Amino acid sequence: MFTFNSVTELNTYANDVLSADPRTSSLAVTGEISNLTIYRSSGHAYFTLKDESSQISCVMFKNYLASLSFVPKDGMKVILTGTCSIYSANGKFQIKAFAMRQVGKGDLAQQMKELHRKLSSEGLFAQEHKLPIPVLPSRIGVISSPAGAVIHDIINTLNRRNPNYSLLLYPASVQGETCAAEVISGIDHFCGRDDIDVIIIARGGGSPEDLWGFNDENLARKIYDCRIPVISAVGHETDYTICDYVADLRAPTPTAAAELVIGKYDELLSNLANKKSMLNLALMNYAEIQRRRLDALKDSKALYSPMVYVEQMRSSLDSVRKDLANSGRLLISEQRHQLKSIIDGIEMLGPMNVLKRGYSYASAEGKAVTSVKGLKVGDGLDVVFSDGSISVEVKDIYEGES
Known part of the structure; x- marks a missing residue:
């Protein structure tokens, strides 16, 4: 038998055993929250997690509680992630919780995320497809529950802002299994009329399960194909559904939808x-x-x-005519001068001008003689000057001498 020297030593050993066991050192467990207390001074939450036959004490410290996307409440079914421990001061067996997720919420969120990705890839949320909301609709179609406060809030807001409107309500279930089908029927009903300028789909806030009917794929496609502009006013400002993304305009609340649909x-x-x-x-x-x-x-x-x-135009025309004539004469004179210069240059290079400068050239039998080579004594030559020619006979030949 092992002997512990103190209760503290025993509780510490039990806590170490729980910390070393892989099943109790990192676990997830499903249960219902009860006896929830959140202390203002520390910000820590203390509660009991229970099922039909058992319960366990739990604590979630402030920093982990602040990271939750929802506020825990008594009666809420959750999946708790944490570690088992023994609180040494009183020997209480408990779970130190690090994370918490509502049962069903994670699955629903994943389904909505996948549907959002699918419809987005097909262009159902494209901004260029959205229809403009008319400035002064003559008749407004509302799809909502006739029993709730939503329709009364819409009517009261419209009456306060602008009494010059007409409203037609299509009663529909706004939660449960028939929600999507009834809202689709409402859209079909209004599209079958020719006096509806805009449609409001409205319901108050609720849990993700309550709003799930507005994440229906068939409803999303019906809104996308609707020829009448649709305003989605489902839930509170922080609630988002597929209906909000595909609608032509999203209103954060039903009351806001009434403010957006018609001007003051x-x-x-x-x-x-x-x-x-x-x-x-x-x-x-x-x-x-x-x-x-x-x-x-x-x-x-x-x-x-x-x-x-x-006369002014005629004078201007005469002036232009004179300018053109002067320009033409000047151009002709310049061209004539240039032509004469070219001719003079060519003539200066002509053979007759060369002969006039004292030169002559010799030919034999009509061919120019340019060298003494090929000549012999006794050959006859014709020598041409600028003013005539003479015939001579070769007497002597001197090569290489001038």
């Missing part, structure tokens, strides 16, 4: 008055510009004495 009456009147003033000012400016142009035309001599204008 006073603001519309003010904007209209401003545009009217801008239009009047533009018309006045245009009229003033045209008046000044007319005054300039009235003062023009061409208007009351067209011959003056004709």
Whole structure:
């Protein structure tokens, strides 16, 4: 038998055993939260995790609690991740929790993520496909539950902002298995009419399970194909569904949808008055510009004495004609001078001019003689000068001497 010297030693040993066991040192367990207490001073959460027959104490420290994407509540079913330990001070067996996930939420989130990726790749969320919301819709179609507060909030907001509207409600279940099918029927109903300018799909906030009907693929495709602009007003501001992404406009709440679907009456009147003033000012400016142009035309001599204008044009034409003639004569003179210079240069290089400078050339039998080679004593030569020629006979030949 092993003897522990103190209770502290025993509790420490038990805690070390739990820490060394791979099954209790890192675990995940499913249960229901109860007796939840979050202390303001420390920010730590203490609660019990239970099932039908057992329970265990749990603690989640402030830094881990702050990383959760939801607020834990009593009765919430969760999957807890952590490690088992013994609290030495009182020997209490507990779980130190590091993470927490709502049961079903992770699966639903993954399904929504996959559907979002699929529809996005097909272009169902493309901005260029979205229809503009009319500024002043004559009739608004609303698909929502007739029993909830949502439809009353929409009507009250519309009445407060602009009483000049008409609203038609299509009653539909906004959660549960029939939700998507009933909303699709509502869209078909409104598309079958010719007096609906915009459709609002609305419901209040709720859990992801409550809003799951608005993540239906068939509903998303129906909204995408709808010829009438659709505003999605599902849940609270932090709630996002596939319906929000594919709709032509997302409103964070049903009340916000009522504010977006139609302008405030006073603001519309003010904007209209401003545009009217801008239009009047533009018309006045245009009229003033045209008046000044007319005054300039009235003062023009061409208007009351067209011959003056004709004479001015004729004078200008004569001046241009004279300039052209002068330019032509100058150009011809310059070209003639250039041509004469070229001819003089050619003549200077001509054989007759060379002969005039005291040179002569000899030929024999009509061929020029350029060398003494090939000649012999007694050959006859013709010597040509600038003013005539003579016939001579070769008496002597001196090669290489001048």
